[in-house]
Amino acid sequence: MLAKSVFFFLLIGSLVSCDVALLAKSQTTEQNPGVYDPDYEGRETKTFYAMNTQTEKTYSITAVHLAENEYCTVYGELSAAISLDTAESIADEFKKNIHPLITKAFGDFREYLGDKDFGQYDKLTLFLLDIRDGYDATTNPSYVAGYFYPGDMYRRSQRASSNEAALLYLDVNPGKIDTDFFSAVAHEFQHLINYSIRMNQQGGDGNINVNPQNTWVDEGLASAAEYLYSGRHIEKKIDYFNFDAERRFSSGDTFFVWKGLFEDYCTVYLFFQWLRIQADGDPAIYKDIINSKDLDYRAVTGAAAKYIDGQFEDWETLLEYWLLANYVNASEGHLGYNNEISTEIRALHADRHSLAPGEGVFSYLDGTGFTPKSQSGSHIRYFGVTQAGELIDSPEGVFPSGQTGRILTFNANKQTGAPSEYGYLTGKVEPFQRRASDGAARGVLPVQGPWPIDIPPAFFLE
DSSP states (O other): OOSSSSOOOOOOOOOOOHHHHHHHHHOOOOOOOOOOOOGGTTTTEEEEEEETTTTEEEEEEEEEEEOOOSSSEEEEEEEGOEEEEEEHHHHIIIIIHHHHHHHHHHHHHHHHHHOSSEEEEEEEEEEEEEOOOOBBBTBBBBEEEEEGGGGSSSSSSSSOOOOOOOEEEEEOSSSSHHHHHHHHHHHHHHHHHHHHHHHHHGGGGGGGOOOOOHHHHHHHHHHHHHHHHHHSHHHHHHHHHHHHHHHTTTTTOSSOOSSSSSSHHHHHHHHHHHHHHHHHOOOOHHHEEEHOSOOSSSHHHHHHHHTTOGGGGSSSHHHHHHHHHHHHOSSSSSSSSTSOOOOOOOOOOOOOEEOOOOOOEEEEEEOOOOOOOOOOOTTTTEEEEEEEEEOOOOGGGGOTTOOHHHHHHHOOOOOOHHHHHTOOOOOOOOOOOOOOOOOOHHHHHHHOOOOOEEEEEHHHOO
């Protein structure tokens, strides 16, 4: 996970062009055997800046121009040896599918940027490289599938490491040129559009101190872009949530306090799919969120109140219903995913639990009733639901006897940086009941990595 620290960019060189054959031959080394590709003969090369996510420092890298059309330009790290045919297929897929789908859903970044008299902003640059992320299949299974660096939107005199282009960095090791790769393009493209909107709202090119949307909002929209592009659900994220091998989800882990782990991407994906499903499947809810001048949860509650239900203007209510939906799985209404997605969340056997803002856990209600202790944190809330998925009336916070189901205990604090608070659970053991969504019941093995993540644009601006 990347450290949450201020990132200082270093000036390490200037853009250069040269004859690729001479350069490639000179870089064919013991560490990079066979870099030279005869098909690169005479093609333009350029020095780009990129980030080593392990050291949090920039470095220079030589890339070759591989393909281009009216919507994008494709460059590849020279040592990655991307074939021209592959690059052409990437450019073609972006032109025919990714660009029209993502701009329709979120907007065209060129409309927000205005005319720039420097760099390449009339089309998107796709830079294919082996992102230095420390990936190891055994010890570090998460890898940076791609990222968007906001500094590229400014002159080099404003940001020393700017590549002066509307640019996306896309990993080719262990990333492969497949559906996941193109989903990563859609994901990062949303980030670029989102930042372009923020620039437009907050002063344009002259303002280098742009405030981005909260990471979880930006990442939620980016995860929605993956779904809109592929037209199908990302089963790896759903299965990872349902199997919950490390019990992080049943322990309350959600996206609201962003940690940069694959778990965050799973829960934010589910939440933003639930929003779309509840809005009668209309992705227009996403466009309202991305264009909101609110940067935090209010961008989401405003859109949810407009497209789903007026009661969701309240963040506490919206969070409550989504958390309950992951247990109830109703086929209609707000407490489920209307049969598009099936989720499973386990109950905790404990008396109390520490919860960060946005986190929620379930405990078993065995029919004997439940009264939370008065020492609960000031933002801790309790809601009961029967096994049939009906909300339990709890006057003054007391859950009467005679009902079986679960108690949801969650932290409704709207401030992501607020400290955790203790909430109370029933302490009862829930009888094991397999459901259709349970990974064990479906015979699903633990989902295997590698786990794709990215570097949120907000990271660069901290």
